[in-house]
Structures are given as C-alpha cells and as structure tokens.
Amino acid sequence: MYLDGFVIAVPTINRQQFHDHASQADALFKEQGATRIVEAWGDDVPKGVVTDFQRAVQATDSETVVFSWIEWPDKARRDAVMACADQWMNDPRMDPEKNPPPFDGARLIYGGFAPLLDEGAAGLGRYIEGFIIAVPDAKKNAYRDMAATAWPMFKALGALRLVEAWADDVPNGKVTDFRRAVQAEADEQVVFSFIEWPDKETRDAGQKRMMEQDFDGEMPFDGKRMIMGGFRPIIEL
Secondary structure (H helix, E strand, O other): OEEEEEEEEEEHHHHHHHHHHHHHHHHHHHHOOOOEEEEEEEEEOOOOOOOOHHHHOOOOOOEEEEEEEEEEOOHHHHHHHHHOHHHHOOOHHHOOOOOOOOOOHHHOEEEEEEEEEEEEOOOOOOEEEEEEEEEEHHHHHHHHHHHHHHHHHHHHOOOOEEEEEEEEEOOOOOOOOHHHHOOOOOOEEEEEEEEEEOOHHHHHHHHHHHHOOOOOOOOOOOHHHOEEEEEEEEEEO
C-alpha cells in the first residue's frame, strides 16, 4: 500500500461545495486505480502552542481543516498515475473552470508516504484521529516499534485501524507544506498517521485512557511539534 496525504483549509460555508467538488475529482483517482479515498471534515481540531492543523494550512477562523488521503495498491501504481497528470488534468472533473475548487489551493499541503505500520481493517471507521509528526531519521525504527507496541492498546480501547506512514515524496511548497507544518529539521522526516475509530465517543474515551497511561522511556520525537485532531469522514470511496 502507498498513501497520498492531504491537509486543506476550506471555508466552512463551502462544506457542500467541497463535498461536490471532491466527489467528482476523487472518482477520477478511483478509476485510475486508487483502492480507497477518504475526505474527513474537522470536528475536534485543537489549537496548539507550537504547531497545529490550522497553522499547517494557515486556516482562518472562518475555515475548517480537512484531513484526507488516497490509498494506492503500491507506489508503482501511484507514480504511473501521477506521470500521466497531463492526460487526466484534461478531464472535466479536474478542470478548475468546470469543477472549481472551493478552497485556496496555494495553501493545500500534500505528499506521498510509505507505510511503516498498517494494522487493523480499513473502511470500518466512522471517526478519524489524524496526526502529523516530525521524526528524526535515526529514530525511524524506534518510532515504528513504539507504534507497534501501542497498537494492541488502541485496539483494546476500540480502535479499528492504525496507519503510520513515512515521508517518501513530500515536496516543499511555496506557501505551506508538510515539513513547515511540524517545523521539521534537516535530519527529520514527516510521518502522516491516523487512527480509525467506530465513532467519536469511542475515540474520546480511548484518548482519555491513553493519556492516563504511564509510558516508559523517551518518546522518539518532539511531542511539542506533533499535530493532532479529530475528523468526521464526509466522503469515502
């Protein structure tokens, strides 16, 4: 599996327009071989002291953050589709005049990620907990081991799936990008991660229980720069 991850600032009043726009554009990627596409609307997205989802895409108070991803069967399929961008960009569904994006594309952040860990079953979650994290290259294995250890605890609390994906093709942007979102340093990579829950109530209870846990050892990343938030899927293909 391979992931394209996105974070978008959408004017809150444009929720229906975003739904209609994304439904058309996402259908094209499904036809091109994507196995799953999720668009999740911000629901419980707190502002942080150092970093947060709002700052990641310079969202205003009148905008809502969308956390989304495309799953591909493998990187080769994804790269083949992206290599043909000139062809599918001519599709009316991707034409900005015929299907105008109801958000500022200059502030959209995106990138390709290779999963470090993919546990549980996809397609069952009705609530998404999304994360963006800066992890030192030297601590990649330690991060994966930490996530693998945490998964049984999340599962016992009701989580349905955990995905941890390591930056693979994450470009620098002119206005915003994943690296700036978490103030990643030269020796760090971005992790795009999410937990799928059956509902918000289970997520809230599980999150509270995890916060009460006493974990041994040092975390393999700077928690002050970790971004997190809760999202409700509004499109799933």
